[in-house]
Amino acid sequence: MKYYHPLLLTPGPTPVPEQILHATQSPMVGHRSSDFEAIAEEAFRALKPIFGAQNDVMILTSSGTSSLEASMLNLANPDDEIVVIVSGAFGNRFKQIAETYYNNVHIFEVEWGKAVNVPDFIDFLKSLNTNITAVYSQYCETSTAVLHPVSELGHALKAYDDTIYFVVDGVSCIGAVDVDLQRDAIDVLISGSQKAIMLPPGLAFVAYNDRAKQRFSEVTTPRFYLDLNKYLKSQSENSTPFTPNVSLFRGVNAYAKLVEEEGFNNVVARHYAIRDSLREALKALELDLLVKDEHASPTVTAFTPKTKDELNFIKNELKNRFAITIAGGQGHLKGEILRIGHMGQISPFDILQVVSALEILLTEFRNESYVGKAITKYMEVVKAYV
Numbered sequence: 001m002k003y004y005h006p007l008l009l010t011p012g013p014t015p016v017p018e019q020i021l022h023a024t025q026s027p028m029v030g031h032r033s034s035d036f037e038a039i040a041e042e043a044f045r046a047l048k049p050i051f052g053a054q055n056d057v058m059i060l061t062s063s064g065t066s067s068l069e070a071s072m073l074n075l076a077n078p079d080d081e082i083v084v085i086v087s088g089a090f091g092n093r094f095k096q097i098a099e100t101y102y103n104n105v106h107i108f109e110v111e112w113g114k115a116v117n118v119p120d121f122i123d124f125l126k127s128l129n130t131n132i133t134a135v136y137s138q139y140c141e142t143s144t145a146v147l148h149p150v151s152e153l154g155h156a157l158k159a160y161d162d163t164i165y166f167v168v169d170g171v172s173c174i175g176a177v178d179v180d181l182q183r184d185a186i187d188v189l190i191s192g193s194q195k196a197i198m199l200p201p202g203l204a205f206v207a208y209n210d211r212a213k214q215r216f217s218e219v220t221t222p223r224f225y226l227d228l229n230k231y232l233k234s235q236s237e238n239s240t241p242f243t244p245n246v247s248l249f250r251g252v253n254a255y256a257k258l259v260e261e262e263g264f265n266n267v268v269a270r271h272y273a274i275r276d277s278l279r280e281a282l283k284a285l286e287l288d289l290l291v292k293d294e295h296a297s298p299t300v301t302a303f304t305p306k307t308k309d310e311l312n313f314i315k316n317e318l319k320n321r322f323a324i325t326i327a328g329g330q331g332h333l334k335g336e337i338l339r340i341g342h343m344g345q346i347s348p349f350d351i352l353q354v355v356s357a358l359e360i361l362l363t364e365f366r367n368e369s370y371v372g373k374a375i376t377k378y379m380e381v382v383k384a385y386v
């Protein structure tokens with residue numbers, strides 16, 4: 001059977017809604033023109049509620065990693081001590097960036113698939129017995145599908161030492177979670193365009209509070225393209241320091257309109273509904289979930305097939321026969337887990353497609369009927385939300 005509509009269920013990039021695609025294809029305008037100023041002004045403001053930020057959100061024309069790097073180079077001086085929580089591949093990314101530029105990097109390792117234990121982390125900070133400038137953590141660790149308790153972490157950190165900057169990488173969940181810089185004690189919150197914000201790849205976002213903004217101007221670490229002070233100065237003139245991706249800026253505005261139509265609270269609730277329903281469906285398929293319920297991300301779900309052969313069969317057959325793309329594991333979880341992304345413009349019924357395809361594939365592979373088992377569980381949970 002031919003499937004005419006491929007379904008992209010990786011944890012980024014995500015399907016791009018038609019309205020956004022359309023906006024990105026409008027005729028080009030000069031980036032030093034009043035036309036672009038109007039687009040940029042709207043985009044900087046439009047992202048504030050999504051990030052729970054008081055200040056306009058900075059937009060960089062570069063991938064998400066640039067915002068991870070910028071959040072270090074603009075907060076930490078060369079001799080400062082910084083702490084990175086590593087709970088997966090993207091914690092490792094933070095670590096690699098930190099070790100590229102800094103000598104005093106302290107790593108707090110968290111077992112992959114688990115969330116950071118906040119009291120243990122504070123004990124770790126105490127044991128370092130030194131002045132820490134900044135702490136870096138993922139919000140959703142995409143490689144394991146864990147959502148860390150960032151608000152609890154932020155508050156515990158500030159209670160321990162309120163001079164420490166708390167930086168959160170929200171690349172794979174901003175747009176799908178309720179976050180607020182002030183309420184959650186976050187100083188800098190970064191993200192990228194190609195995940196729950198459902199744009200094509202190519203933009204990075206930096207939200208910050210006033211304290212962080214002040215710090216950006218004081219730090220002496222060398223940086224050029226990623227000097228956030230340049231972006232702040234340009235932003236005050238509704239502009240950017242370097243040629244921006246004008247098309248994607250338009251996409252940001254189209255995204256904001258879609259969120260306004262649906263209501264941001266409803267967008268968040270939809271992601272949680274899908275998470276909860278999918279988890280029940282996977283359990284009905286006797287697929288083990290990597291993450292415990294209380295730390296499961298609303299944007300991506302990781303599960304462990306019974307064998308490597310089963311894993312390969314699921315991933316390949318979903319793609320070849322059903323035109324559904326899901327993701328494998330990263331780092332030492334490669335070949336161990338599969339991940340289904342469910343963020344952006346994904347409806348509960350889109351996910352029903354992958355659930356029913358899994359029923360068919362596992363019925364074949366295990367020679368035991370799963371038909372109707374997982375979709376029943378899925379519908380029982382999802383019906384409470386739709």
Ligand SMILES: Cc1ncc(COP(=O)(O)O)c(C=O)c1O
Nearest residue numbers: 063064065090142169171172192
């Ligand atoms: C949590 C997280 N941080 C950082 C990145 C890196 O973003 P990019 O690939 O856009 O540079 C990703 C990408 O998947 C991510 O999921």
